[in-house]
Amino acid sequence: MITLKNIVKSFEDKVVLQDVSSMFQPGLTNLIIGQSGSGKTVLMKCIVGLLTPEQGQVLYDDRNLVTMTKRERTLLRREMGMIFQSAALFDSMTVMQNVMFPLDMFSSESAHRRAERALYCLDRVGLSNATQKFPGEISGGMQKRVAIARAIALKPRFLFCDEPNSGLDPKTSAVIDELISDLTHELGTTTIINTHDMNSVHTIGEHILFLRHGKNDWEGSMKDIEDTASQALKEFINPQMAHH
Amino acid sequence: MFIHTFLVSLGRYLQLMGRALSKPERWRVYGRQYVTEMAALGVDSIGIVLLISFFIGAVICIQIKLNIQSAWMPLWVSGYVTREIMLLEFSSSIMCLILSGKVGSNIASELGTMRTTQQIDALEIMGVNSAAYLILPKVAGLVTMIPLLVVFSTASGIIGAYATAYIGGIITPSDLTAGLQHDFTAWFFWMGVIKSLFFAFIISSVSAFFGYTVQGGSVEVGRASTNAVVSSSMLILFSDLFLTKLLS
Structure with a gap:
């Protein structure tokens, strides 16, 4: 609360x-x-x-x-997880790397488990087929969905x-x-x-x-x-x- | 007014460096970023360093031979002067001035764009020390790569001087070799390397400061990029003066 x-x-x-x-x-x-x-x-x-x-x-x-x-x-x-107005994805990283970022930074789980979690989050927002794309290659709506996946990666x-x-x-x-x-x-x-x-x-x-x-x-x-x-x-x- | 603005900026710069040069949250992630920055700031600059140094080395050799050398000077003087200029000033100071244009504007515009597109806010919200994550690998990456660029620059300048001998026929290769080997002082090389380490820190940290603290939109990002290049160039020139006196 x-x-x-x-x-x-x-x-x-x-x-x-x-x-x-x-x-x-x-x-x-x-x-x-x-x-x-x-x-x-x-x-x-x-x-x-x-x-x-x-x-x-x-x-x-x-x-x-x-x-x-x-x-x-x-x-x-x-x-906390936050979805910004502009999505604020890291444009030098792929969709998968964007979602992996908070996990790599703060999760103590194995690399395999972290990747699994990132894939689950991307699947949850319906983007499991866009993992290797860069933010500049996807639509605004997809960028927002990636931002949601990134925001929920650490179960905020x-x-x-x-x-x-x-x-x-x-x-x-x-x-x-x-x-x-x-x-x-x-x-x-x-x-x-x-x-x-x-x-x-x-x-x-x-x-x-x-x-x-x-x-x-x-x-x-x-x-x-x-x-x-x-x-x-x-x-x-x-x-x-x-x-x- | 100028002094007030300068002191405020200096204070903000020191505060930012305090945050940037702090312990990383996760060494693995920072390590990956460090390697990326070494490639982006160092390896990607090798081409321009080699090209400029080659021509400058050649031009210095030609200028000394045609305009300075006279009958009462030894034949090796062109090679000697070329080596000393490359080692003492060009490959450290002038090369860093050139890099402040390429690398400095790159850093400032990258961080400025990240600020205006809320990517830095996103890092902060995640609990990441955005200053450390974005700035520390850049500073460490450039400081690591700069000695290599100094070596490449000196070598390329000497190759340029040899090109004037073999291709242009301005000087005989044996005279050039004699000049390059005459009275060599190894400390001059290390002096150039030490100076370049300071300059690399100036370029990366000052440019990062201007980029990181951008407020506004694309116009401000452009202005920050210009300010980064101008300020780091000025600081390189000033510190070159002190470092040369200190190390000589």
Whole structure:
């Protein structure tokens, strides 16, 4: 479980996150939604530790990421998997080498077992036939699937996805959403997805946090969203309403 | 303002080197990367080093013979001067200046692109010390390969000088050989090697610093690449001055 308590983050004099609190349960797909510039990416970076908030706590179970030592943070990060907006595959490595990388770095198992695990992960995302290809030789959707395989290679407890559908067509987006949702339930990970794709919200959103101007404007389940009192959220999920 | 910027950059550079030169998480993975970098930065530079050194060796020999040598000088002076220039300056300092253009821009643009495409963030999220994983093998790889490049450069320069003797007929091979062998001081060779080790560290670490700390997009990557070459060239020139005084 990940708990955010009163997160504040600013850049020089611009406050980007104002007192954001929330709780993300394991085994659920937790979505952070909001318009561009609402602070979604900054919040995600604060959660994974790429940025440090000025105030507040980021609790992984009971461990506060903000006050951790470098060593503790490094160990915690081995429990994390992340899928970046740009997939962020290592372009000098093949698909297989990309998935093998975290295993080679941190797994103490034999080379044979590591290769087996990498092949299992690639098979799980339907890419067992592309092992020897380089990232530049495969489509954007396939790159995202390789990124998912790499993220789950070390059986993470926390999975983060930053705009996983960015740049993908609706059909491929649906495949990626389904894959992330299935893996979340299968592995019991605490999954946080940063998105502004409403299809994702409708299909895989189990717990949704709506950010507006850097504040927690609304949060709840997909069912609750229909009855929300937040005008801003209504307009976000149905832009047509803004004109009526 | 300039001093402030310089001190801030120096501080950041030292911090990055502190992270980069730390104990690897997994020696096996770093070892593989080290071999890759030796090939990419060292072996792939052999061609350009041989080519440039060959022509420079030939040109020095011709220049000395035609423009400097006179009747009161011994016949071996062209060979002697060619050897000394190649050993003392060209094969270490000038060759490293040339390599700072090729290798330095390569390192800066590679790391800069990895930064802008979030590959470095991906390493950090995995719990990998990205500075050590990306920079340490490059520094170690280039420092390992540079003495070899110095030897190749000197040898190629001398072959170039012989080409002027055998093909151009500028000087007789026996005069050239006499000059190359005259009053040989082995320390001059080691001086070149020692200097090149410092220069290799400068090229790889300074270029890595500019690439690793890129913020922005492709324009910034290009700017970082240029800054890496300019800064490492300047530092090579300054340190050449001190090292030459120190080692002579």
